[in-house]
Amino acid sequence: MAAFEKILLKNMDMPDYSGSLKDYERAGGYRAIQNALGKTKPGDLIDIVKRSGLRGRGGAGFPTGVKWGFIPQDHPGPKYLCCNADESEPGTFKDRQLIERDPHQILEGIILACYAIGARTSYIYIRGEFALGAEILEKALDEAYKVGYLGTNILGAGFDLDVYVHRGAGAYICGEETALLESLEGKRGKPRTKPPFPAIAGLYGKPTVINNVETLANIPHIVNRGPEWFMSIGSPPKSPGTRVFSLSGHIARPGNYEVPMGITIREMLEDFGGGMSDGKQLKAIIPGGASASFLTSEHLDVKLDFEGIASAGSMLGSGAITFMNEGTCMVWAAERLLEFFHHESCGKCTPCREGSMWLLQILHRMEAGHGKHEDLDLLLKLCGNIAGQTVCAFGDAEIAPIVSTLQHFRHEYEAHIRDGCCPYRTEQAELVSTGSSQRH
Amino acid sequence: MFSSEAKKRISLVLKRYPIKSSALLPLLNLAQEEEGFVSEDSMREIAKLLDLTPPKVYEVATFYTMLNLKPIGRFHLQVCKSLMCALVGSETLLKWIDQELGIKPGETTQDNMFTLNTVECLASCGTAPMMKVNNDYFEHLTHEKVCQLFEDLRTTGKCSLATGPFRWPDPGMLR
Ligand SMILES: Cc1cc2nc3c(=O)[nH]c(=O)nc-3n(C[C@H](O)[C@H](O)[C@H](O)COP(=O)(O)O)c2cc1C
Ligand code: SF4
Ligand code: FES
Numbered sequence: 001m002a003a004f005e006k007i008l009l010k011n012m013d014m015p016d017y018s019g020s021l022k023d024y025e026r027a028g029g030y031r032a033i034q035n036a037l038g039k040t041k042p043g044d045l046i047d048i049v050k051r052s053g054l055r056g057r058g059g060a061g062f063p064t065g066v067k068w069g070f071i072p073q074d075h076p077g078p079k080y081l082c083c084n085a086d087e088s089e090p091g092t093f094k095d096r097q098l099i100e101r102d103p104h105q106i107l108e109g110i111i112l113a114c115y116a117i118g119a120r121t122s123y124i125y126i127r128g129e130f131a132l133g134a135e136i137l138e139k140a141l142d143e144a145y146k147v148g149y150l151g152t153n154i155l156g157a158g159f160d161l162d163v164y165v166h167r168g169a170g171a172y173i174c175g176e177e178t179a180l181l182e183s184l185e186g187k188r189g190k191p192r193t194k195p196p197f198p199a200i201a202g203l204y205g206k207p208t209v210i211n212n213v214e215t216l217a218n219i220p221h222i223v224n225r226g227p228e229w230f231m232s233i234g235s236p237p238k239s240p241g242t243r244v245f246s247l248s249g250h251i252a253r254p255g256n257y258e259v260p261m262g263i264t265i266r267e268m269l270e271d272f273g274g275g276m277s278d279g280k281q282l283k284a285i286i287p288g289g290a291s292a293s294f295l296t297s298e299h300l301d302v303k304l305d306f307e308g309i310a311s312a313g314s315m316l317g318s319g320a321i322t323f324m325n326e327g328t329c330m331v332w333a334a335e336r337l338l339e340f341f342h343h344e345s346c347g348k349c350t351p352c353r354e355g356s357m358w359l360l361q362i363l364h365r366m367e368a369g370h371g372k373h374e375d376l377d378l379l380l381k382l383c384g385n386i387a388g389q390t391v392c393a394f395g396d397a398e399i400a401p402i403v404s405t406l407q408h409f410r411h412e413y414e415a416h417i418r419d420g421c422c423p424y425r426t427e428q429a430e431l432v433s434t435g436s437s438q439r440h
Numbered sequence: 441m442f443s444s445e446a447k448k449r450i451s452l453v454l455k456r457y458p459i460k461s462s463a464l465l466p467l468l469n470l471a472q473e474e475e476g477f478v479s480e481d482s483m484r485e486i487a488k489l490l491d492l493t494p495p496k497v498y499e500v501a502t503f504y505t506m507l508n509l510k511p512i513g514r515f516h517l518q519v520c521k522s523l524m525c526a527l528v529g530s531e532t533l534l535k536w537i538d539q540e541l542g543i544k545p546g547e548t549t550q551d552n553m554f555t556l557n558t559v560e561c562l563a564s565c566g567t568a569p570m571m572k573v574n575n576d577y578f579e580h581l582t583h584e585k586v587c588q589l590f591e592d593l594r595t596t597g598k599c600s601l602a603t604g605p606f607r608w609p610d611p612g613m614l615r
Contacts, residue, residue, distance in 0.1 A: 340561070
C-alpha cells in the first residue's frame with residue numbers, strides 16, 4: 001500500500017523516545033495548548049474538532065465534536081471530562097500502548113478537551129489491571145503540573161484544570177460510559193438508563209463528556225495541523241484519520257499497527273500482520289473486538305472503516321482484529337466469548353443476566369457433543385429476546401458471536417450435533433472454571 | 441488497620457473528589473495493597489472513613505473481580521483465558537503451571553506461595569500466552585520462561601521477565 005504518516009504512534013518510533021515530558025516537547029508536544037489556550041475560543045475549538053470529522057475510537061464511533069457540542073456552554077456549576085482508559089474489550093490493546101509509551105499526548109488531548117467544554121476537573125478512569133499504566137500517567141501528571149500545563153491559570157490563559165487518575169478494579173462493564181460514571185461515584189458499575197445523557201447529567205449529575213484514550217490523543221494533532229488536514233486522511237468524509245488496530249490470533253505478526261482507515265482487511269493481514277501463521281488457511285475474522293460479529297475469509301476485501309465494516313454486517317468497534325485459522329472450531333470460539341460475556345454481565349437486566357447463562361449452557365452442551373437440533377432455533381430465539389431489550393449495548397454485543405457464527409458457520413453446529421462431539425478437538429478441552437465468582 | 445503511610449495517602453485521595461464515596465474503589469485497592477486482600481475489618485474502617493454503611497462497602501467490593509475478599513497466596517497468577525489468548529495457548533499455559541506447581545484455577549500451593557486464577561482479557565492479546573502476577577505482566581510465555589518465573593519468584597520475590605512499558609511489535613520490549 002501507499003506510504004503514509006503515522007500520527008499517534010509516531011513519537012514512540014523515534015529512537016530512545018521515553019514518553020517523558022522532555023521527549024514529548026522535543027517531538028513538538030504541548031504546542032497545541034500553547035497556541036490554543038486563551039487564543040482560540042472554546043466554541044471555535046469545538047468547531048475545529050467537528051470539522052475534522054473525528055469519531056470516537058472507544059467503540060461506538062460517535063462524532064467527537066458533536067458530543068462536545070452537547071455540553072451546555074452556559075452551565076453555571078462544574079462540568080467534567082472522563083478519559084476512558086478502561087480498555088477491556090477482548091482483542092484490544094492499543095490504549096495500553098498509548099498510555100505506557102506516550103502519556104503526555106493523551107494529557108494534552110485532555111487539556112484541550114477540557115478547555116473546549118469548560119471542564120475544570122478531569123478523571124482518567126483506567127482499568128485496575130494497568131498498574132504500570134497508572135503509575136506512568138501519575139508521573140506524567142506530576143511533570144505537567146510542575147511546568148504549569150496543569151493547575152491554576154495554565155499558560156497565563158486564566159484556565160484552571162486538575163486531572164486525576166482513578167483506578168478501576170476489574171470489571172469490563174465499567175468501560176461503558178455510564179457504568180464508568182457509577183463506578184467513579186463509588187458504586188457497583190451498572191450502566192444507567194438513558195436519557196438523561198451524560199452531556200446533561202453525567203458525573204455527580206453534572207454535564208460530562210466521556211472520551212476514549214485514542215480519541216483524545218488525536219486532538220493535539222488536529223489543533224496543530226487543522227481540521228482539513230485530518231479530513232484528508234484515511235477514508236473521508238465519514239471515517240477520516242488513522243486507527244491503531246490491534247491484531248491478534250493465528251497470524252505471523254500480531255501487534256498494534258496504525259494505518260489510515262479505509263485499507264482492506266487483506267492489506268492489514270498481509271502487509272502488517274505478516275499473513276496467517278504456520279501456513280494455515282484463514283477461516284474467520286472478528287473485525288472490532290469481542291462485541292463485533294464474525295466475518296469470513298470472503299470478507300478480506302472489505303474496507304477497514306466505519307461504513308465498510310458495517311455494510312459487511314459487523315462493526316469497527318474498538319479496532320481489534322482477530323484472525324482465526326481453519327483449525328478453529330466456531331462453536332468453541334462462540335462458547336469462549338460467551339464465557340466472557342456471562343462473567344462480565346453486570347446483572348442489571350434480566351435478558352442479559354439470565355440470557356447469557358442460558359446461551360452459555362447451550363453452547364457448553366453443544367461443544368461437549370450433547371447438542372440437539374432444537375438447540376439451534378433455541379439459541380436464535382434467546383438471542384432475539386435479548387436484542388434491543390437491555391439497558392446498555394452489552395446485550396447486543398453478547399449475542400453477536402452466536403448469531404454471526406450461526407449465520408456463517410451453521411454447518412459446524414450441525415456437525416457437533418450429528419457427530420456427538422467437537423470435530424476440531426481430539427481431546428475435549430476441559431472447561432476452565434474461572435476460580436472467581438460471578439458478580440451477580 | 442491502615443498504616444500511617446496509607447492514612448496520608450487517603451487524605452490526599454479524598455481531596456480529589458467532591459463526594460467522599462468516590463474514594464471507595466481507591467481505598468479498597470489500597471486496603472488490598474496493604475494486606476494482600478480486603479478484610480472485613482478494613483471494609484468496616486473504610487465505611488467509617490467515607491460515612492458509608494459496611495454492607496454498602498461490601499456490596500461494591502463484591503462487584504469487582506480484582507478485589508480478593510479472602511487471603512490468597514503471596515503471588516497471584518492470573519492467566520487470561522479469553523478467546524484471543526485461548527487461540528494461541530492459554531490452555532497449554534495452564535497445563536505448564538499445573539505441571540510445575542500442581543495447582544489448577546482457583547487453587548493455592550500448599551506453601552501458600554502461589555494462587556492461580558483464570559481471568560478475562562488483560563489487553564495483552566497480541567503478546568499471548570500471558571499472565572499477570574500481582575502487578576506485573578508476563579507475555580510471550582514459554583514453558584521455559586514459566587519455570588524461570590517461578591524459580592525467580594521463589595528465590596528473590598521478583599522476576600526480570602516482567603514486560604512493559606508496552607509496545608508491540610517492538611524488539612526492545614523486555615524491561
Ligand atoms: C459494554 C461496553 C464496554 C465498553 N468498553 C469501553 C472501553 O473499555 N473503552 C472505551 O473507550 N469505550 C468503551 N465503551 C464505549 C463507551 O461507552 C463510550 O462510547 C466511549 O468511551 C466514548 O468515547 P469515544 O466517543 O471517544 O469513543 C464500551 C461500551 C460498552 C457498551
Ligand atoms: S445489558 Fe447486561 S451489562 Fe448492560 S446493563 Fe443490562 S445486565 Fe448490565
Ligand atoms: S484475550 Fe487475553 S489478553 Fe486479551
